[in-house]
Amino acid sequence: MSGTIEVPESSSVAKGKAPLIATPAQEKAGWKKGVAIIDFLLRLGAIGSALGAAASMGTSDEILPFFTQFFQFEASYDDLPTFQFFVIAMAIVGGYLVLSLPFSIVAIVRPNAVGLRLLLLILDVVALTLANSSASAAAAIVYLAHNGNSNTNWLAICQQFGDFCQTASGAVVASFIAVVLFMFLIALSALALRRH
């Protein structure tokens, strides 16, 4: 217990040699690494849903097999401004998710990078709002296309354009899956942010 012998021992501890039994701080880092890996996987799923929704809606197009001399009956996503907004918003959300993947990987490597996690959480909230807005607006229009509204004399167009409506409904469902994944992403980030 003399001072001169203790000096090298304490300096080796300060350099961070791992002890055989994990300390609580290391267990916490491992737990945070697990959260970061789940975050990465959820992001991959959300990319699939968002880009799938954008692509599916963007290629929805139906030409009816009968026509008159002057008319061809065609329904496409760009007939409805809400569906155009849907395609644009979902493409932006998908692009944001792809760009956020490297940051998610950094969060796996450095589980204690708090500023990064905070930035991802706030950007995720913005992306959630954008995705949710476009998904809900498109859902309202799809509902109208399926059921019409007798009070306002808006007729259901799905009786004529069944395939178009199917594709649009599928895209809306995919976008809501992306929204739910975003909610889990935000909850996970908040869990990883808390201080103990």
Added chain:
Amino acid sequence: MSGTIEVPESSSVAKGKAPLIATPAQEKAGWKKGVAIIDFLLRLGAIGSALGAAASMGTSDEILPFFTQFFQFEASYDDLPTFQFFVIAMAIVGGYLVLSLPFSIVAIVRPNAVGLRLLLLILDVVALTLANSSASAAAAIVYLAHNGNSNTNWLAICQQFGDFCQTASGAVVASFIAVVLFMFLIALSALALRRH
């Protein structure tokens, strides 16, 4: 400096008498208290917007000043299922916000209650999604009511029911204010959650 004299001094420190110069830990607690007070004020604003939107949409009703023998021309929010959903969702969000006020006050009194802040953040994300869904769906329908859509033969009804459309548009704007306030609430909670 004798032991018997020091005992009351140290116990008075333990009871929390404030020293003249704030330590870093106390400054942090003060900063978190400030965040909690802003949180409370934002919640009050969001209550106003959400309940205002629900009340405004719920009382929107217009009877045209002419009628036939069998018909009276009337537009009300319950002619459109999307507007009914809007009123219900906004009332739920307003109710959640009122119920969350006591928890927000507890967060002011105890700025370091991490579990409480995490709970509020996750519930806020759910409420944000609900508010945003109903607001966006109603916005899509209000847009349709204003502009109609020639491709699907949905006519603009706002030319007949101008006052009804005005009220509905105002309610949608109020609900989007609530959505923006929710985004700030979540960002603030995340800031207060981070560990340093």
